[in-house]
Amino acid sequence: xxxxxxxxxxxxxxxxxxxxxxxxxxxxxxxxxxxxxxxxxxxxxxxxxxxxxxxxxxxxxxxxxxxxxxxxxxxxxxxxxxxxxxxxxxxxxxxxxxxxxxxxxxxxxxxxxxxxxxxxxxxxxxxxxxxxxxxxxxxxxxxxxxxxxxxxxxxxxxxxxxxxxxxxxxxxxxxxxxxxxxxxxxxxxxxxxxxxxxxxxxxxxxxxxxxxxxxxxxxxxxxxxxxxxxxxxxxxxxxxxxxxxxxxxxxxxxxxxxxxxxxxxxxxxxxxxxxxxxxxxxxxxxxxxxxxxxxxxxxxxxxxxxxxxxxxxxxxxxxxxxxxxxxxxx
Numbered sequence: 358x359x360x361x362x363x364x365x366x367x368x369x370x371x372x373x374x375x376x377x378x379x380x381x382x383x384x385x386x387x388x389x390x391x392x393x394x395x396x397x398x399x400x401x402x403x404x405x406x407x408x409x410x411x412x413x414x415x416x417x418x419x420x421x422x423x424x425x426x427x428x429x430x431x432x433x434x435x436x437x438x439x440x441x442x443x444x445x446x447x448x449x450x451x452x453x454x455x456x457x458x459x460x461x462x463x464x465x466x467x468x469x470x471x472x473x474x475x476x477x478x479x480x481x482x483x484x485x486x487x488x489x490x491x492x493x494x495x496x497x498x499x500x501x502x503x504x505x506x507x508x509x510x511x512x513x514x515x516x517x518x519x520x521x522x523x524x525x526x527x528x529x530x531x532x533x534x535x536x537x538x539x540x541x542x543x544x545x546x547x548x549x550x551x552x553x554x555x556x557x558x559x560x561x562x563x564x565x566x567x568x569x570x571x572x573x574x575x576x577x578x579x580x581x582x583x584x585x586x587x588x589x590x591x592x593x594x595x596x597x598x599x600x601x602x603x604x605x606x607x608x609x610x611x612x613x614x615x616x617x618x619x620x621x622x623x624x625x626x627x628x629x630x631x632x633x634x635x636x637x638x639x640x641x642x643x644x645x646x647x648x649x650x651x652x653x654x655x656x657x658x659x660x661x662x663x664x665x666x667x668x669x670x671x672x673x674x675x676x677x678x679x680x681x682x683x684x685x686x687x
Contacts, residue, residue: 439651440470441644443477445658450483450515455491461657462498472648473503476523477637482514485539485591489598492522496602499523507640508532508631513618517630518595521602525632527640528621534630537599538616539592541583543569605629 442465448454465471476495482488495504499522506523511533520526520534528534550556550572557572568579575583596614600607613619613630621631645651 439649440468440472441648441651441653442471442474443641443653443655444474445655446476446478446480446516446519448480448659450480450487450491450519452484452487452490454483455487457659458491458657459494462494465654465656466502471502471654472651473505473644474498475505475507475641475644475653476520477507477509478512478516478520479508479510480513480516480519481511482516482518482536485515485518485595488515488518489594492519492598492602495519495522505640505644507635507637508534508621509637514538518599521599524603526630527633527635528631529636530620530622530634532621533618534621534626535613535617535619537595537610537614539588539595540616541588543575544571545574546571547573603629 444458444461446458462474498504504523506520506526508520508526508528509532512520513533513536517534517537557570559567561567565582568583569575596607596610600610603610613626619626619630622634641653
């Protein structure tokens with residue numbers, strides 16, 4: 358036992374001696390460099406720790422700031438349960454436009470936070486088919502998501518078709534409503550074509566295959582055909598749908614369905630074409646209060662074309678294309 362202890366002591370002495378020799382043999386410059394490296398390493402660790410703490414503090418302050426001002430927070434969307442979608446309908450009603458509007462609403466339906474939809478309409482109307490499509494869509498939507506309808510500048514013709522889908526109809530006192538009727542424009546440029554030496558030579562099979570043309574005058578028979586085959590059935594559907602949507606007898610609605618326009622505040626249309634006169638800011642304030650201080654999020658916006666002429670040309674072309682595509686074909 359003593360021998361073992363003695364041998365361990367000798368080993369310990371030898372190791373200490375070797376360490377001293379190493380220190381003596383190491384160049385002082387090397388020792389200085391080693392010491393400097395150690396200090397730099399410790400300093401770097403401290404700097405990294407400080408940066409991490411600083412970033413964490415910034416994130417924490419940012420999260421509190423976002424939450425305080427009720428903005429969208431990537432970490433925790435506190436305001437997510439308090440949203441009302443605001444949909445502006447401010448273009449002529451075409452099939453493509455209605456598809457765009459429906460897609461915009463369908464996108465928000467996937468998000469539970471949206472509690473209601475406010476429709477702000479300012480449109481002169483358009484395609485009866487597209488108008489009926491969106492009116493039917495809003496009626497169905499209203500069963501699962503409350504929809505409020507506000508007429509801003511105007512809801513005429515097809516736009517009123519859409520507005521009638523939701524009750525009550527709120528409107529600005531100077532808004533234009535009505536224009537319940539159907540129109541199909543026909544332009545006769547046959548005299549101009551004659552002067553230019555242009556003649557139409559169309560081959561058809563079927564008496565009414567081409568009931569009208571720009572290059573010839575429409576016959577009485579063809580006019581009657583267009584009226585009976587297209588205009589009257591569409592008009593009948595329009596009146597029946599508005600009457601059903603408004604909960605008013607068809608005969609009562611027909612008195613205001615002669616294509617006339619009305620100012621929303623006119624006494625004779627109260628409770629028939631319009632229910633309540635108000636302003637958009639008042640309506641928004643009421644809805645905000647009703648849905649626990651919810652914030653409005655605008656959906657369905659389309660880029661504004663560069664100038665008025667561009668708008669008119671684009672929309673006229675769209676409506677013209679749609680008119681011809683809706684014409685009866687065999």
